Amino acid sequence: MTRRPAWREVHDEALRRIQSREWTPGALIPGEAALADELGHARATVNRALRELAEAGLLERRRKAGTRVALAPQRRARLSIPLIREEVEARGARHAHGLLSRRSAPMPEPVRLALGLAPDTPTERVETLHLADGRPYAHELRWVNLAAVPGFAEAPLDTISANEWLVRHAPFDRGTLDYAAAGADAGLAGLLGCAEGAPLMVLERATHGPAAPVTWVRLSYAPGFRLHMDI
Amino acid sequence: MTRRPAWREVHDEALRRIQSREWTPGALIPGEAALADELGHARATVNRALRELAEAGLLERRRKAGTRVALAPQRRARLSIPLIREEVEARGARHAHGLLSRRSAPMPEPVRLALGLAPDTPTERVETLHLADGRPYAHELRWVNLAAVPGFAEAPLDTISANEWLVRHAPFDRGTLDYAAAGADAGLAGLLGCAEGAPLMVLERATHGPAAPVTWVRLSYAPGFRLHMDI
DNA sequence: AATTATTTGTGCGTATGTATC
DNA sequence: GGATACATACGCACAAATAAT
Secondary structure: OOOOOHHHHHHHHHHHHHHOOOOOOOOEOOOHHHHHHHHOOOHHHHHHHHHHHHHOOOEEEEOOOEEEEOOOOOEEEEEEEOOHHHHHHHOOOOEEEEEEEEEEOOOOHHHHHHHOOOOOOOEEEEEEEEEEOOEEEEEEEEEEEOOOOHHHHHOOOOOOOHHHHHHHHOOOOEEEEEEEEEEOOHHHHHHHOOOOOOEEEEEEEEEEOOOOEEEEEEEEEOOOOEEEEEO | OOOOOHHHHHHHHHHHHHHOOOOOOOOEOOOHHHHHHHHOOOHHHHHHHHHHHHHOOOEEEEOOOEEEEOOOOOEEEEEEEOOHHHHHHHOOOOEEEEEEEEEEOOOOHHHHHHHOOOOOOOEEEEEEEEEEOOEEEEEEEEEEEOOOOHHHHHOOOOOOOHHHHHHHHOOOOEEEEEEEEEEOOHHHHHHHOOOOOOEEEEEEEEEEOOOOEEEEEEEEEOOOOEEEEEO
16 A cells, blocks of 8 residues: 655645646745645645746746736656667567677767767777567667777677667766757668668767767667657 | 755765675675664665665665665666657757647557547647747657646647646546557658658657546657667 | 845655665 | 565745735
């Protein structure tokens, strides 16, 4: 029996008042102390509930000014970024990957600048094809900063994908993520089994570790890919 | 003087230990009580810090089992979903919109099913073109469940976009969001000023209010659109 | 421009609940 | 069942920010 936490009661009651327009957008709601008194809970409990609602974007809180219902409730979706293998397996398919090429190579200028690396940094270029149930799922083109991940040169990328190896061995803390639509060029069309020019979802990700930039990757998904989120 | 909250000290120290591999992935970390003692804080303070790290996906906590460093630190990006107007203005452009068409019409079957509505629900179909600095930015095709939003039939959609009107007048609480790549058909190509078949980012969103489904919308962005996130 | 009052933010000590080993 | 570790809750206190004076 999982009991319903008290702060959730407060949370839900506040949410109800927001959605029922009992508290209208932009309006000042009662203070924590008043709510605690009214709902019969400690102020800390009310605080926890209102803090969650503020993090969700439904309330705006400022000291002394009080708590207001957000005017334009900015919804934030939480997009979790799984390993490709898990992404594939979550769709009920079997994942496999093939290492297409792997070599020392300097980054192209735009990639180097996106990561903020010096011109002569030694980097490795890796190209991988990911399969779901034997069919092409996504093409991965990746550059790795060898200085940031010393062991990478010896990583057995035929057994474990670069993606997965890096997640396990290179601690990272921030980065950027971009999704865009692009037409398949001849090479991609051949690898992914689609027509040249077919619209593809493309993910570009730059990853930085606590000390140095780690990797840059472009994933081109086979046609049919959808990025799905619940709000 | 903005003081650094104590729970942040604990948070950062724990993060440091994770990133420095002092606490290795999968390993059990000391209990709350031990950490509180070691770092000189109350257990509640440590709890707050570890809770944040768990929400960020870096730790996994289970009663009695203790707290472990996540094996594959699932990073979660927070994608905020702004009004199109704000999205355009954030890029430093001026937003305008043109109402292309508006009429009562039944939803196509797939849309109706995605929203979970009965066959004869009265709905309105709205088509809008969004402009950034006078150039096409996105095409919007929308169906609205009139039963859920009674006032919508009278909304002045030439002055305020349907998007914005609904955010202000129709409280919603959950929904789904899908991004995909699609080729421009002849109609879209004309409206967005691109070649037929050009790869476009397409957003499909289903929105439910607390009581009933509210709206379904497909946004087709003009070429060049990128969905950007920081992790 | 300085002061005060108010409201949220944080922190502690303690107690109890709950899941799970 | 018992023990353990996290989860929640309360009451109190003080800090920080800032609207109001």
